[in-house]
Amino acid sequence: MHRPYRPEDEAACLAIFTSNMPDLFPPQERAEFAEFLKTMTDPYFVIEDGEHLVACGGVFLRGDGHAAGLSWGMVERSRHRHGYGRALLQIRLDWLRMHAPEVQAITIDTSQHSAPFFAHMGFETQQVELDYYAPGLDRHVMQLLLVRSLG
Template sequence: MGFVGTLPLCKVRLLQPEDIAQCEQIYQLNEPLHFPAGFYPMFAQWLRDGKVLIVVIEQDNAVVAVGGMTADPVEGQQFVTLSFGMVHPAHQQKGLGTLLLLSRMALLRQNATPAQVHITTVGGSETFYGRFGFAYQDARQATPDYLQKSYAVKLSTADIDKCAFVLGHYTWIHPDFYTTRLPGYHSTGYSSA
């Protein structure tokens, strides 16, 4: 898994209820170029339903990036799905997308097993994920105007440790961050509240 460029200083933490309005604004600002029409209700529900672990990145007391993940144990490795990763347009191209990806990958450390990480991309983010070793898997027509493309990467435990190491040099990480249970590893579900 490769890392590119200098990364910004910021805070990484889990979503709190008071972050929801800022996350919705980030989505709405990104929607015209990066998300198909009609996906906003799905995003709004995703923020609130507690089924996904959601990470936010904060700078100057404002949420500037948001992204989620789930993980399920499958045959000795973690099967991970990333969802709705995005950066506020005013903060794009500054390394925050990289930090958001590293943050979610670093959370996999607690399970000490390799991971198969999947993402469905939108709006031209294939190049970004390709820098980190994600390879094309398949595509499907989600709506008449929207072709979903899926990508995946396999991470060793050393790759996961490297994500946490790099992340630790550029961020303030909330004390509860690494002790959070990932969705899929227990039957009660995850609640970010």
């Protein structure tokens, strides 16, 4: 089950972040994520399995509204490869289709560890910056072009 983020989800989302350190997120980004959770104004979602939060992630519109980005998406480490990442991406794509149909492209910043997942989902790498997040943790800027049917 998924739903919008609520302030009482903060501790669980921070625990999900921590479960992915240091491989997917460097420890120094935890404070940035905590601040994001306190101040965000864009849509952010959580996925629950029973009463346990297992994933979280958001979406935001860029510039003229024809582009969007995905923010702070993550799945609890013990739940990797169980379909939660795919579900979280689909929730965010569905939100964009419903609330921002003018979006033509979605851009993400991710690491080399998550880039293969996003490539499998149709995202294409636009740029790679080595050691961007931390030593050994590279930045992959990736984009998904949305195809709109004419008529």
